Amino acid sequence: MTRVWFNRTFSNVRAVLDLIRRGDAAGEFRLVCTHPEPSFPGFVPAHEQALEPAGLSGADYVDFCLDFCRERHVDALWPGKEARLLTEQRPRFSAIGVRLLSVAAPESLERLHDKARFALEASQFHLPTPxxxxxxxxxxxxxxxxxxxxxxxxxxxxxxxxxxxxxxxxxxxxxxxxxxxxxxxxxxxxxxxxxxxxxxxxxxxxxxxxxYLAGDEYSLDAVGDGRRLIALTQRRKASGGAYGQRIVARSDLTQAVSELTERFGLTGLFNAQFREGRHGPRLLEVNPRFAGGIGYTGAAGLNLPYLALRGLIQGFTEQDYQEAPRLAADMTVLEVAQYERHEVAA
Incomplete structure (x- = not known):
């Protein structure tokens, strides 16, 4: 069994953990989640949870992560908080037997986070930035x-x-x-x-x-292996008061994300944002993390979080590559909801 730690991140990690557990029928992964708040939603689907000390950052936070990995016998860390800094310290984690599941190399993460630099570079892409x-x-x-x-x-x-x-x-x-x-x-x-x-x-x-791009907005959840796009869900967000999100399969968006995967060496689960303008769709940004709407991918029948984790830990299979890039079927998902009683200590 592989123990995978999700350190402090956004509350949508709840959907990620839930989808991994749904896909992991053989029980190959044990999911550990930490956060400073006792009421954090990500604790609900995790196998284990623990509180992080509040206020840590930089080198102090890296030291905390190393200590936590040793104490909890962590095999792999899926970084949220301080992802770029933790990725820079990959050799220190490797030395204690921990795999760091970063979406990209530190230099690529910096290029993606700096939207001014990214806009300049991406202005020459297949689908350029505004x-x-x-x-x-x-x-x-x-x-x-x-x-x-x-x-x-x-x-x-x-x-x-x-x-x-x-x-x-x-x-x-x-x-x-x-x-x-x-x-x-x-x-x-x-x-x-x-x-x-x-x-x-x-x-x-x-x-x-x-x-300003006034047209439809698209949020694309993707899994890459660092060179090639493995799977993709394209969500067209509802506008004008409509409900839900439309799952689509546009070839131009698929080609654009394939280009991004190769250029930035994107590995695992990430997100890309596009929006329609007068001259067609334009690339807004690439998020080297899972998106807020990641739960829609499970409802659309494509379990990207599990596919990403299995591929990162065990390697992508021959079937994964034969089907790549695998796309979610066209449909409308009205709502992703989950209700579960969860009590926390007062």
Missing amino acids: ETIPFRTVAEFESAYERLRFTHDVLCIKPAKGVNGAGFRVIQEGHAGLEGLLRDGVYSIQLGCLRQLLARHPPAETWLLME
Whole structure:
């Protein structure tokens, strides 16, 4: 039996652990989950759970991870928190017999996390990124805005480093007053307000000004072996108040993720985001981790978390390669829900 540790990560790890256990009929894996919060949802499907000390980071967190691996006899670590730093310390984990299941090499992880660098590199891909210009000062913003606004009707901003869409805003021109808040929604900012913020409080980190893509959004969950795309689920997110997500199979998106797998050496389970624009789909970002909607893949009949873990630990099979890239069948998944009583100590 292989003991696999999932250190601190997002709450959607619950779906990942649940799907692995569903696929692991032979009981080959024992799943260990840790988090600082006793009520963390990921504890429910795990075989074992433990509390992490709060506030650790950097080298101190690496030392904690090494000690935990020794104490709990961990065979493999699927890193969440400090994934890049842990990957850099792979030799130290190997020395104590622990496999680090990182999605990519440290340098590739840095390229993926830095969205300014990634946008520049990915502008030449099969499906390129939206037209993007980085900025840090009001002068740089004004120059970039004048350039992009000449060719694009609507622009948007987001930080060069961030997760879960934090900081993303669509730029609204004009002065709509309070009524504009109702019409434009929470993911917008008035151009005048943005200019004032930049003038008064220039950002400490780089931000991106981008063309806004108004079409359908696609979230692709994928498994790679570092060179080749093994399996893929393409989720088209519902818009306009519709429910659920549509599982599709677009060849252009499959080709794009195959290119990403090879270029960045993506191994195991990862996610890529695309959105339709005036000239077709554009690549938004690659997340070297599982996505928030990973549960939809199980409902669509393709158990990517189990496939990834089995492939990483035991190697992908000849059948895996014969079927690659395996795609989930076209369907609509309305909801992924799970109800289970779980009590925690007060």
